[in-house]
Amino acid sequence: MRSLLSAAILLALSSNLAIAETHKKNTGNATKNAAKHAESSPSADPSSSEDPQVQSNQVLAENTAVGKNNKEEVMEEMVITGEVAKDSHFTSPSTRLSRAEIERQNAQTTEEAVKYQPSLQIRQRYIGDPNGVLGIRGADMFSTARNMVFADGLPLHNQLQASFNGAPRWSMVGPNEIDAVDVVYGPFSAEYSGNSIGGVVNIKTHMPMKEEYYGETSYFVQPWENIGADAGTFDGNRQYFSYGNRLDKWSALLSYNRLEAESQPMSYFIDNTGLRNPTGSPTAVNGAVPTLDTRGTPSYIYGDTGPELVNTDLVKLKLGYDITPDLQAIFTGAFEERTRKAEKPRNYLTSARGTYFGDNNNNSRDAVFAGRAFNVLNSGFAPSEDERQTMQIGMQVKGAISDRWDIDTTFSYLDVIKDERRSAFFSPDDPRNQNTGQLQVFDDFNWKNYDLKLSTRELFGWKPLEFLAGYHFDNYNLNFKQFSYNSYSAEQIGSETLARRNQGEVTTNAMFGQFAYHFAPDWDLTLGARYEWWRASSGVGSNQALPDRSDDAISPKASLGFEPSNWKFRYSFGRAYRFPVIAEMYQNLQSPNSITTANANLKAEDGWHHNFMIEYGLDNGYVRANVFRDDIRNTIQQVRRATGILTENAFQNIPATSTTGVELIYDQARVLDSDFDLNFNATWMSAIVEDGGPDINFQEANGSLSRFNLTGKERIRLPEWRFNALATYHISEAWDTSMAGRYTSDSFNDIDNKDYVNNVFGAQDGFFFLDFKTSYRFKYDLLGKPAKSRISFGINNLTDKTAYVFHPYPQRTFFLEGAISF
Numbered sequence: 090m091r092s093l094l095s096a097a098i099l100l101a102l103s104s105n106l107a108i109a110e111t112h113k114k115n116t117g118n119a120t121k122n123a124a125k126h127a128e129s130s131p132s133a134d135p136s137s138s139e140d141p142q143v144q145s146n147q148v149l150a151e152n153t154a155v156g157k158n159n160k161e162e163v164m165e166e167m168v169i170t171g172e173v174a175k176d177s178h179f180t181s182p183s184t185r186l187s188r189a190e191i192e193r194q195n196a197q198t199t200e201e202a203v204k205y206q207p208s209l210q211i212r213q214r215y216i217g218d219p220n221g222v223l224g225i226r227g228a229d230m231f232s233t234a235r236n237m238v239f240a241d242g243l244p245l246h247n248q249l250q251a252s253f254n255g256a257p258r259w260s261m262v263g264p265n266e267i268d269a270v271d272v273v274y275g276p277f278s279a280e281y282s283g284n285s286i287g288g289v290v291n292i293k294t295h296m297p298m299k300e301e302y303y304g305e306t307s308y309f310v311q312p313w314e315n316i317g318a319d320a321g322t323f324d325g326n327r328q329y330f331s332y333g334n335r336l337d338k339w340s341a342l343l344s345y346n347r348l349e350a351e352s353q354p355m356s357y358f359i360d361n362t363g364l365r366n367p368t369g370s371p372t373a374v375n376g377a378v379p380t381l382d383t384r385g386t387p388s389y390i391y392g393d394t395g396p397e398l399v400n401t402d403l404v405k406l407k408l409g410y411d412i413t414p415d416l417q418a419i420f421t422g423a424f425e426e427r428t429r430k431a432e433k434p435r436n437y438l439t440s441a442r443g444t445y446f447g448d449n450n451n452n453s454r455d456a457v458f459a460g461r462a463f464n465v466l467n468s469g470f471a472p473s474e475d476e477r478q479t480m481q482i483g484m485q486v487k488g489a490i491s492d493r494w495d496i497d498t499t500f501s502y503l504d505v506i507k508d509e510r511r512s513a514f515f516s517p518d519d520p521r522n523q524n525t526g527q528l529q530v531f532d533d534f535n536w537k538n539y540d541l542k543l544s545t546r547e548l549f550g551w552k553p554l555e556f557l558a559g560y561h562f563d564n565y566n567l568n569f570k571q572f573s574y575n576s577y578s579a580e581q582i583g584s585e586t587l588a589r590r591n592q593g594e595v596t597t598n599a600m601f602g603q604f605a606y607h608f609a610p611d612w613d614l615t616l617g618a619r620y621e622w623w624r625a626s627s628g629v630g631s632n633q634a635l636p637d638r639s640d641d642a643i644s645p646k647a648s649l650g651f652e653p654s655n656w657k658f659r660y661s662f663g664r665a666y667r668f669p670v671i672a673e674m675y676q677n678l679q680s681p682n683s684i685t686t687a688n689a690n691l692k693a694e695d696g697w698h699h700n701f702m703i704e705y706g707l708d709n710g711y712v713r714a715n716v717f718r719d720d721i722r723n724t725i726q727q728v729r730r731a732t733g734i735l736t737e738n739a740f741q742n743i744p745a746t747s748t749t750g751v752e753l754i755y756d757q758a759r760v761l762d763s764d765f766d767l768n769f770n771a772t773w774m775s776a777i778v779e780d781g782g783p784d785i786n787f788q789e790a791n792g793s794l795s796r797f798n799l800t801g802k803e804r805i806r807l808p809e810w811r812f813n814a815l816a817t818y819h820i821s822e823a824w825d826t827s828m829a830g831r832y833t834s835d836s837f838n839d840i841d842n843k844d845y846v847n848n849v850f851g852a853q854d855g856f857f858f859l860d861f862k863t864s865y866r867f868k869y870d871l872l873g874k875p876a877k878s879r880i881s882f883g884i885n886n887l888t889d890k891t892a893y894v895f896h897p898y899p900q901r902t903f904f905l906e907g908a909i910s911f
Contacts, residue, residue, distance in 0.1 A: 180603075180615050180648035180661050181277040182702050182715050184754070186270040190768070193817050193827040195862055195883040195904045197307060197327050197348070199267065200259040203290060205813040205829055206272050207770035208752050212253075214896045215352035216309065216325055217399040219260075219429060219475070220253045226274060227719045227748030227776055228287025229806040230894075231727065233257075234670045237284050240292040242499035243421060243483040244538050248284060248595075249567045250672040251740070252685075252727055257290075258503070260401050261423055261481055263346030265305055265329045266294040275698050275717065276665035279601040279617035279646050280542060280559060283667035286696055286719070296340050296409050296419070297333030305329045307906040311899055313353045315891055316378050318437045319393050325350030340409035348401045354393035354435070355896045357850045358469040361388040362733050363791035364461035365454055374445050376437035377458040383844035383851045386790060389463045390850070391456075392470060395433040402426045416488035416496070421481070429475040434516065436470050446470055446519040468682065470516035471526070478506040493550070497542040505534035512680065513577045526577035527680075533568035533592070548604075555605040557617075561597070567671045568592040571679075587632040591687070593675040594627045597668070603646065611653045617646040623668045628689060630675045635689045642666035642693065655706040660699070667694040673725055673740045685727070686739040696721040710757025719748040720779075728840055733790035744782045746804060750774035764819040772811040776804040787841065797841045806853055810834040826863040832856070838895060849893065856892035860885045862904070876911035 184206055191202045200221045204211050210224040228235035233255030238245040245257045273281075273289040281289055307327045314320035331344035361382035377389040405423040412418055438445040438456065447465035448455040454462035483501035490496050508531035515522040542559035546552075571589035575581040603617030620643045628635035644666055650659040669691040678685040697720045704713040724743040731737040754770045781799025788794055812832040819825045835855035838844050847854050862883035869876055882905055889901040 180605075180617075180646065180650075180659070181273045181275055182659075182661075182700055182713075182752075183271055183273045184756075186272070188268050190815065191264070191267060191270075192864065193815065193825070193862060194829065195309075195860060195885050195902075196264050197309065197325075197350075197904075198259060199262045199264050199292070200257070202264060202267060203270055203272060204831065205768070205770075205815050207754055207813070208274065208750070208772040208774070208811060209272065209288075210808075210811070210833060212894050214355060214894065215323075215350065215397070215399075215899055216902075217260075217348050217350035217401060218352070219399070219427065219477075220256045221259055222253055222256045223287075223290070224806070225272070225287035226717065226750060226772075227721075227774070227804075227807065229804065231255075231806060232287070232725075234284055234673075234725075235286040235667060236288055236290070237281065238290045238292070241294055241419065241421065241483070242485045242487075242497070242540065243481065243501040244503070244536070244563075245292075246284070248563075248670050249534065249536065249565050250676070251670055251725075252672075255670070255672065258479065258481075260348075260403060260427065261425055261479065261503075262292060262294060263329050263344060263403055263405070265303070265331070265346070266344060266405075267292055268295050269293045274715070275661070275663060275700055275719075276644070276696070277646055277648060277661040277663040277698065277700065279603040279619045279644070280557065282561070282597070282599065282619070282621065283642075283644065283665035283694065283696070286665055286667055286694070286698070286721070294407070295333075295342065296407060297335050297342055298340075300334040301332070301910060303329075303331045303333075303908070303910040305906065305908040307904060309350075309902055309904045311353065311902040313900055315353075315897060315900075316357075316380075316390065318376065318378065319354050319357075319435065321353070321396065323351040323353055323396055338411040342405075342407045344403075344405050346401075346403040346405075348399070350399050352397040352399070353897060353899060354395055355397060355431075356394045357390045358392040358394075358434075358466065359388050359390045359850060360463040360465070361386045361790045362464065363387075364389065364463055367454070367457045367460070367462040371455050371457040371462050372440050372445055372448075374438040374440050374456045374458050376439055377456075377463070378437065379459070381846050381849055382790070383838065383846050383849060384790070385846050387461075389458060389461075391438050391463075391465060392434060392436045394431055395435045396431075398430045398432075400428045412486070413488070416486065416490060418484065418486045421483045421485075423479075423481045425477075425479045427475075427477045427479075430472075432472040432474065434470045434472065436516070438465065444518065446516060446521065449521045466682070467516070467519055467521060468514050470519065471513035472516070473510065473512040475508075475510045477508045480504050480506055493545045493547050495544050497540070497544075499538070499540045501538045503536050505531060508534055511574075511577070511580075513574075517578070524574075524576050524578055526574040527586070528572040528574060528582060529678075530570045530572070531567065532570060533566050536563065536565045538563045553607040555607075556603070557605075558602040559600070561599040561601070563597050565595045565671060566593075567676065569676055569678075589677060589679060590629060590632040591676045592627060592629045593625060593671040595668075595671055596624045596626070598622045611651055613648075613650045613652075615646070615648040615650075619644045619646070621666065621668075623693075625669075625671075625674060628675050630687055630689055631677045635675065638689075640668065640693060642695075657702065657704040657706075659702045661702075663696075663698045665694075665696045665698060667696070667725075669693065669725055669740075683736045684738070686737070688740040691725055691740060692723040692742050694721055694723050694725055707757050708762075709759050710755075712756075713752075713754040715750075715752040715754075717748075717750050717752065721746050726840070728785060730786065731788035732839075733788070733792070737788075742782075743778060743780075743799060745780035746777065747779050748774060748776040748804075748807070766817040766819075767814070768816075769814045770812070774807065774809060774811075776807040778802045778804060785840070795841075799840060802840065802842050803837055805837045805840055808834040808836045808853075808855070823866045824864070827861070829860040829862075831858045831860070847893075848891070850897070851895055852893045853895065854892040856890060856898065858885065858890060858892075858898075859887040861887050871909075871911050874911050876909060878910075879906075879908045881906040 213221045222230040224230035238257040271291040276285045310324040333342040408420045447467040481503045485499045510529040513526040539562040544557040548554040548556040569591040571586040573583040575583040599621040601619040605615040624639040626637040648661040700717045724746045778799045815829040817827040836853045864881040
């Protein structure tokens, strides 16, 4: 921590000294360049309701609404640009989220910024959750390789891992860095790979236009009580500081984001193997909590994991240089240090001899409560901790290289310098404690990406024909090792568990092209294709070398649009291949309570995707309807084959699945010329297995065996209904209040669709959460300089509902936030 702070201070001082040296002779040029770049890079101002860090300058996309009478603006300086050119992904339905809308939310992390977007779900179990997975449309939250996330063109999506541990690296971007977010739905643009089956999140971050200092701090607290014995109060805080400046052709931004958060209990220790009449001499205990599991089995909960304490520190430096007035290069360097500790699991059980931890026999029913015997796992009460260090560097060159041609080229490298998880097998207070455990090490964990895109709005000087072409390269590496601990408390590492050694490398090369032909007034036809060469090599699964693999695929795209007056009609089609990631092919994992088996023979997912959009433009907004259909062959799914004390999962291909959906959006600022803004969206979706293939053998928690076929089953973790709304009332020029709501219907977590009990641990509950935030902004002089501040108060889950996304979601949480800039 000290080294991070020292680095930040040294960088700030050196940057400040260098800038101060040349400030006087460059002031005039800097002013000219500030005006020139006002469209793309606003500067800091917490008194503006558009953004505590961004002035009221705003880039407008086609579907972005801006109030013509924005009373909340209190800036003397205001630049509103006209409509900018279409993005290259205009063939795909998309939404844009402005900095103003983000500020109206209680967003302490980057992923929270998109939680109200259409057909999208963020599984953030608590603030700072390292496993904040993303689901878009028919790509469920654990299908992490079906969604992509970029920040200034640098990939944050994790295409090494799958399931909960494949979440995007959201924390490589501080939430105060964000200027705008675009969410692009479906694989309808040739510039994106088949990993965009669900969609793409594009984040645009801030660059300064003048010298600026910015600081923000927040505090949040959650009183928690679910089943009684798990009650507690959990809090956290966050700080963000940045210094930026622009001199002539150069710009720089140095920032530091720190988060400390404490979660509610994430998991409960439950025996759902079937309660029995006692036999032998089980220990009589008190404190067990009767419950049903998701399949209706009477069970006992006897403890929980306790709070998880998360700390993240992010230092980032961005340097910009204007190669020409229309072409800019931006370098990004970031370093993050993250720790997670779960050191205080809670035991609910007491016996005549004190706290009862179990008999260290997973197959016995060693405890009895209310006349029913059950099994207590000693390992459940064991502590664990994670440590991760990540570095990312990247360079983007973007802009015009001639009167007709633009370039967008990006190189990035993300290296997980250290990623270790330590898990004990016993509580330190357990009389049977053997001081053993395991260490999981992710080594050689990195990805490299390069993209080159060239585009023109007038191919061969002919205005009706636009053209986009490019090249893509990526390389992903993962090396996983597992060791035993001879002494967990002393961190004495024993032998490596060779059966858990896994590694692999995946490389993709791709070329793509896309033509847009405006063949008649208001009409356009877009045709494109993407050709990919994929190779998996150096594969090792359970210490067994696996043969290299290679594959290639071509993905055609097409779109027909008609845009008369205020109307837009567009049909889009995309074929997409999604190749398996390393974890799906090679990473076999085992913990005391679960086994995950990879599959080196997985086929690529092969999808046919359709979207029909109707949109009508309103004053300061729009209303839109999308109808979409996805048909995917060889769907890659993690299939659970056993549940109970030890759960077993394996990756496999499902022959055919489909998703059909309807999406409605209403987005308007200053409704009926009032001081009221409203964004509402709703999605209905049906996701089923069309062909489940051979029957699946399954072991129930009670040990009984069953057999079923997936055909006709609903796909897991995909709700039928989603609703989101964000309403803001601008009380005055400096004060606004927002109310938001999130509704998601329940869904299945088990592939056989037999988990019918809701509101219990392990369920995929439906929920409706109400959120509230109010902000007040003011100006004043600070040390002779104009300063601007904001203070905010908010509440998430206002009605204090309890819901599970397997793990429990947070209950009512209070926020207090303050910001200053000068």
